[in-house]
Structures are given as C-alpha cells and as structure tokens.
Amino acid sequence: MTSGIRPIDVLLQRAGIxxxxxxxxxxxEFHEVTKRDALRxxxxxxxxxxxxxxxxxxxxxxxEMGRFADLFGRFLQEEGPALxxxxxxxxxxxxxxxxxxxxxxxxxQIRSMLDKLVxxxxxxxxxxxxxxxxxxxxxxxxxxxxxxxxxxxxxxHLNKTYDANVPLVLMNSFNTDEDTEKIVxxxxxxxxxxxxxxxxxxxxxSREHFLPVAKDFDVEKDMEAWxxxxxxxxxxxxxxxxxxxxxxxxxxxxxxLSNIDNLGATVDxxxxxxxxxxxxxxxxxxxxxxxxxxxxxxxxxxxxxxMENKLRLLEIAQxxxxxxxxxxxxxxxxxxxxxxxxxxxxAIDRVLRxxxxxxxxxxxxxxxxNGLRVIQLExxxxxxxxxxxxxxxxxxxxxxxxxxxxxxxxxxxxxxLYTLKNGSLVMSPQRMFPTTPxxxxxxxxxxxxxxxxxxxxxxxxxIELDHLTVSGxxxxxxxxxxxxxxxxxxxxxxxxxxxAGAILENKIVSGxxxxxxx
Numbered sequence: 001m002t003s004g005i006r007p008i009d010v011l012l013q014r015a016g017i018x019x020x021x022x023x024x025x026x027x028x029e030f031h032e033v034t035k036r037d038a039l040r041x042x043x044x045x046x047x048x049x050x051x052x053x054x055x056x057x058x059x060x061x062x063x064e065m066g067r068f069a070d071l072f073g074r075f076l077q078e079e080g081p082a083l084x085x086x087x088x089x090x091x092x093x094x095x096x097x098x099x100x101x102x103x104x105x106x107x108x109q110i111r112s113m114l115d116k117l118v119x120x121x122x123x124x125x126x127x128x129x130x131x132x133x134x135x136x137x138x139x140x141x142x143x144x145x146x147x148x149x150x151x152x153x154x155x156x157h158l159n160k161t162y163d164a165n166v167p168l169v170l171m172n173s174f175n176t177d178e179d180t181e182k183i184v185x186x187x188x189x190x191x192x193x194x195x196x197x198x199x200x201x202x203x204x205x206s207r208e209h210f211l212p213v214a215k216d217f218d219v220e221k222d223m224e225a226w227x228x229x230x231x232x233x234x235x236x237x238x239x240x241x242x243x244x245x246x247x248x249x250x251x252x253x254x255x256x257l258s259n260i261d262n263l264g265a266t267v268d269x270x271x272x273x274x275x276x277x278x279x280x281x282x283x284x285x286x287x288x289x290x291x292x293x294x295x296x297x298x299x300x301x302x303x304x305x306x307m308e309n310k311l312r313l314l315e316i317a318q319x320x321x322x323x324x325x326x327x328x329x330x331x332x333x334x335x336x337x338x339x340x341x342x343x344x345x346x347a348i349d350r351v352l353r354x355x356x357x358x359x360x361x362x363x364x365x366x367x368x369x370n371g372l373r374v375i376q377l378e379x380x381x382x383x384x385x386x387x388x389x390x391x392x393x394x395x396x397x398x399x400x401x402x403x404x405x406x407x408x409x410x411x412x413x414x415x416x417l418y419t420l421k422n423g424s425l426v427m428s429p430q431r432m433f434p435t436t437p438x439x440x441x442x443x444x445x446x447x448x449x450x451x452x453x454x455x456x457x458x459x460x461x462x463i464e465l466d467h468l469t470v471s472g473x474x475x476x477x478x479x480x481x482x483x484x485x486x487x488x489x490x491x492x493x494x495x496x497x498x499x500a501g502a503i504l505e506n507k508i509v510s511g512x513x514x515x516x517x518x
C-alpha cells in the first residue's frame with residue numbers, strides 16, 4: 001500500500017460520526033463490525049450502480065464488480081503498508097540466473113519454440129503526461145514510428161524469419177480501447193495476429209466515506225469516477241477474455257508480458273530456450289522476472305527478495321519507513337524489476353482456478369479536478385510471483401530496459417545512440433560503453449512532446465555524452481554535438497540558443513545567448 005492511510009482509521013472516524021459504536025472503539029470486535037459495515041455499504045452502493053445499466057450488460061459487470069468488492073474487502077483487512085522486515089531472507093544462490101550463462105537455441109529449433117509463445121503488451125496508459133492525446137502507444141518515437149508500430153514490426157520480423165506464428169495481445173483499458181481498435185486495423189496485411197482485451201474498469205472511492213464517487217455506470221459521462229486497477233488485473237481479465245484458454249488449447253506454453261513503452265522488451269530467444277527449448281529445466285520455471293543491476297537512478301524500483309521460502313517482488317511502498325534507506329541501497333538490493341515477465345500459461349490457469357492469486361494492494365491517492373480526494377486500489381503484475389512454483393529472476397543486460405516515460409527518454413531513443421533494426425533499437429557500435437547517458441530536461445520547457453520537438457532543429461549527436469542537464473528556455477540548432485558532461489541553464493527570463501554545428505564537451509553554459517535572424 002502506498003499511503004500511510006489505514007482503512008480502519010478512516011472507518012473508526014466515520015463510525016464515530018454515524019454512531020455505529022456497539023463495542024468499545026479500540027476492541028477487536030468493534031473493528032470487525034466496522035469493517036463488515038463498510039463492505040456491506042460498498043456492496044449496496046455497487047448494486048445500486050449496477051441497476052443503472054442495461055440488463056444485457058449486467059452479468060459481465062456483476063462479475064467485474066465482484067472482483068472490485070473482493071479487492072476492497074482485502075484492503076479493509078490490511079493493517080498497514082509495511083511487511084515484516086525481519087522476515088526477509090537472504091536471496092538463495094540460484095534465485096537469480098545470469099543472462100550471460102544462457103545458451104542460444106539451434107536455428108532449426110526456433111520455430112517450434114516460437115509456436116509455444118504469446119507476446120502480451122500492457123497498453124492501458126494514456127500519453128497525457130507527455131502532453132499527447134490518446135493511447136501512449138501511438139506517440140511517434142523513432143522515424144515517425146510509434147511504440148505500437150515498432151512492436152508489430154518486431155513480431156512480424158520473427159514470424160517471417162522463422163516461419164512462425166507468434167500472436168500479439170494488447171491489454172487495453174477503457175481509456176485506450178476505442179482508439180487502439182481503430183489503429184490496429186492498419187496492420188491487417190502484416191504477418192502478425194493481433195488480439196485485444198480490456199482490463200477492468202473499477203470505481204474510484206471517496207477518501208472521506210469509502211464509497212464509489214460514480215453516480216451511475218455511464219463511464220463515458222464521468223471518466224474521472226473510474227480507473228483501470230493496475231496491471232495486476234491482467235490475470236483475471238486475460239482468462240475472462242477467453243484468450244488464456246484459446247492459447248493453451250493451441251499448445252502455447254508461455255506468455256512474454258511487458259510495458260508497451262519499454263523499447264528494450266523484445267522477444268529474447270535465449271530466455272525462451274531456457275523455458276521451452278533444449279535448455280529447459282526438468283521442473284518448469286512457472287514465472288520468470290527479468291531484473292537488471294540497480295543504479296543510483298533506480299533506487300525506487302521494485303526489487304527481488306526471499307520471504308517465507310518464496311521469491312517475491314518488494315516495492316518501496318511496502319517498506320517500513322525506518323528501512324527505506326536500506327531498500328534504496330545498491331549494495332543490499334542489487335537488482336530491480338524491469339516488468340518484463342515470462343509466465344507459464346497452464347500455471348496462470350491453475351492459480352486462478354485454485355484462487356491462490358494474492359497480490360499486495362497499492363493504494364493510490366488522487367485529487368480529482370473538482371477537488372474531491374479519492375483512492376484507487378491497484379495491484380502490480382509482478383506481485384503475483386510468490387503465487388507460482390519455480391519462480392526465478394534473470395539478471396538481463398540494461399539494454400532490455402529502455403522505457404520512455406519522459407521527453408528525456410525520448411531524446412535518447414530518437415538520437416544516434418541507437419539504430420533501428422526490424423523494429424528493435426540497437427545501441428550504436430560507436431558508443432564506447434554500454435550505459436546510456438543520464439539526461440535531465442527541465443519540466444517547464446521540455447515535458448510535452450510537441451514543445452520538446454520544437455526546441456531541437458534536429459536531435460544532437462550524443463554518442464560520447466555522459467550527462468546532460470538542461471533547464472530553462474533553451475533551443476538547439478542543427479548538427480549540435482554533446483560530449484562528456486554538459487550543463488545548460490538559462491536563468492528565468494533569459495534564453496539560450498545553442499548555435500548550429502556547436503560542439504559542447506564538458507561545458508557549463510549559463511546566462512543568456514540569443515541567436516537572431518537578420
């Protein structure tokens with residue numbers, strides 16, 4: 001859970017106001033009664049919402065709202081966000097496999113391996129944080145190609161090269177579904193089967209009274225009252241879409257799941273060989289999480305721990321306050337989660353049938369445009385790791401984690417640091433070391449894609465760049481080269497124009513520098 005809010009504290013406050021006090025307010029019995037009341041009130045309100053929909057839609061929505069009520073019920077039982085730090089065990093030797101020890105498959109085996117695979121991309125996010133409308137996956141990232149274009153190109157290349165039939169599945173949200181459905185039509189002639197399904201749509205809850213803020217089930221009318229409940233929702237909705245059964249029936253064994261904005265998350269044949277090829281273990285690995293070495297830039301990322309003899313994901317939100325510094329230590333926790341996950345389809349089916357899927361709840365506090373404070377309950381796909389048998393981590397090269405969250409990431413992927421090959425970004429051989437430069441672009445002038453693009457006549461040469469910080473009103477002319485550590489700071493009210501052809505190597509530029517046309 002990500003907030004210091006304890007469900008019981010809010011409920012006690014509410015119970016005091018409403019006069020539910022049937023037992024001393026600090027007693028266990030009172031707490032249980034209050035929680036039961038809260039769940040009953042929520043279920044009544046959800047029933048009322050269901051009555052506002054057409055009868056034909058009700059059965060499906062009822063099942064979805066049942067999952068929401070289960071999530072809420074679990075949330076009420078939580079005593080606080082932290083896990084018991086003393087229960088963390090040392091990672092066993094074999095918990096994390098080194099990628100460099102994996103063997104490449106023989107060429108003649110690749111096709112049969114690929115026929116056991118499904119590629120799934122998490123496509124529920126909007127591009128709003130980067131100033132774009134619609135799904136994030138349709139932002140152009142390289143040579144006018146979008147995240148979705150690159151993904152389709154990668155899989156089509158695999159299918160053509162090995163005469164395979166790897167399907168692509170997009171998990172959309174109610175925010176991205178309509179636009180995505182229109183966009184995927186353009187791939188009709190491509191050699192890749194595309195399937196889509198929607199993750200759940202849950203009502204946001206008022207932080208004050210723990211009831212849904214939605215007035216009815218017309219999501220379009222009041223989008224702010226609803227939310228997609230995190231990518232942990234994948235397991236249930238994938239099964240309910242019928243796709244899990246379809247792929248198992250086809251003889252497919254694993255899905256490779258990743259965020260659509262991680263341009264490094266391509267199908268890796270060496271990992272696949274370990275799962276379904278010649279290198280497969282006698283006891284199957286049901287769940288594989290790709291992790292990579294933690295750097296100072298990744299201290300907040302989730303990490304792997306051993307607890308109660310199970311490998312599991314630990315997120316910063318679950319860490320007791322007094323241990324946050326330990327969690328951030330690169331020495332104590334060496335790896336962080338890339339959210340590239342390989343999961344066995346039959347095992348997903350089993351944990352769902354046996355109802356043993358149990359993911360920690362993330363409490364996300366939001367303030368709506370009208371000032372209303374709400375909470376949304378979410379789960380993360382990697383948190384299911386502890387529910388599977390034979391879960392392992394694979395320590396992969398950093399190149400498999402190339403997310404585009406901000407315009408500073410966009411600068412890297414659009415630059416000459418990478419070349420584009422069959423939809424995959426490959427680091428230039430001219431780069432002397434494999435790490436990417438650290439880039440920080442000022443929020444006020446570079447955060448929106450359109451604004452960012454308007455500040456570069458073309459993307460600078462950054463092959464030899466280590467670190468770039470840009471702050472304030474700064475523009476770049478054509479053919480600029482940045483090397484070593486470059487810091488450019490335009491003071492408030494001033495502007496800096498970096499001239500065309502400039503070479504900045506280990507330089508600090510500050511003040512005011514205008515280049516005017518005459």
